[in-house]
Amino acid sequence: MNYFTNLIFKHGIWAMFFIILIEYACFPISSEIVLPFSGAIASLQHISYFVILPVSVIAGLLGTSFCYVVGRVGGGALIDRLVKRFPKAGNGIQSSQEKFITYGGFAVCIGRLIPICRTYIAFIAGAAKQNPITFLICSFFGITVWNSVLIGLGFILHDKWRLVSGYYERYKDIILPLTVLILLTVIARARKKKSPGTETETK
Numbered sequence: 309m310n311y312f313t314n315l316i317f318k319h320g321i322w323a324m325f326f327i328i329l330i331e332y333a334c335f336p337i338s339s340e341i342v343l344p345f346s347g348a349i350a351s352l353q354h355i356s357y358f359v360i361l362p363v364s365v366i367a368g369l370l371g372t373s374f375c376y377v378v379g380r381v382g383g384g385a386l387i388d389r390l391v392k393r394f395p396k397a398g399n400g401i402q403s404s405q406e407k408f409i410t411y412g413g414f415a416v417c418i419g420r421l422i423p424i425c426r427t428y429i430a431f432i433a434g435a436a437k438q439n440p441i442t443f444l445i446c447s448f449f450g451i452t453v454w455n456s457v458l459i460g461l462g463f464i465l466h467d468k469w470r471l472v473s474g475y476y477e478r479y480k481d482i483i484l485p486l487t488v489l490i491l492l493t494v495i496a497r498a499r500k501k502k503s504p505g506t507e508t509e510t511k
Contacts, residue, residue: 313345320353321360325367332371332451334427343455347462357463361452364459368451369444372430376443379434387431400428408432416443420450 315323324346331337343364350360379387391398404425408415416438419429433443 313341316342316346316349320349321355321363324349324360325363328364328367328455329371332368332427333374334431339426339454340423340458343458344462344465347459347464348466350459351463351466357460360463361456361459364455365448365452368455369447372427372447372451373444375427375430376434376440379431380437381434383435387435390431400425401431404429404432408436413438413442414446416446417450420447420454426450426454 316327324342327337327342328339328346331339331342346360346364347357349355350357387401391401403422404415404419407419407422407425407429411418416429416433419425430443430447
């Protein structure tokens with residue numbers, strides 16, 4: 309990880325973009341380290357939070373789209389081969405499949421907030437032939453929430469950015485379910501508001 313953090317320190321926003329992109333493309337990099345560090349460096353280099361955040365989201369969408377295409381083209385057979393070749397990916401892929409079955413179309417959005425399956429969910433969505441527009445919209449919301457929190461904490465804490473990783477590891481069992489619950493509540497309310505209008509149109 310020191311190699312990647314040094315790249316970000318030396319090359320700034322372009323290195324952040326590239327490293328976040330390959331992290332979302334399932335390259336073995338910890339976003340819990342890269343994102344807070346990117347926020348800290350952006351702050352120290354006087355890069356606006358409202359610049360680094362959209363840059364990180366675009367990088368995430370590009371990276372995860374690669375995984376989606378691989379899953380869509382290769383399907384289940386390619387995923388099975390991936391698990392055989394990289395056994396450690398098996399847990400993430402299995403967890404992603406379970407979330408996709410349980411939550412359907414919202415699985416991509418929710419899965420972005422769950423560390424084990426947040427990157428592998430793109431393979432599952434591709435293999436399931438999820439509509440690419442739906443995939444990108446759900447990914448956008450999930451990636452934005454995840455990146456906003458971790459980059460924001462690094463941006464605020466500056467030189468104490470390592471505390472973010474420490475606090476995250478300590479309290480993730482509380483933070484993650486709470487974030488998912490809030491997201492589900494927002495989605496449920498949005499659907500509830502939409503339903504009366506639909507009924508009126510039907511009548």
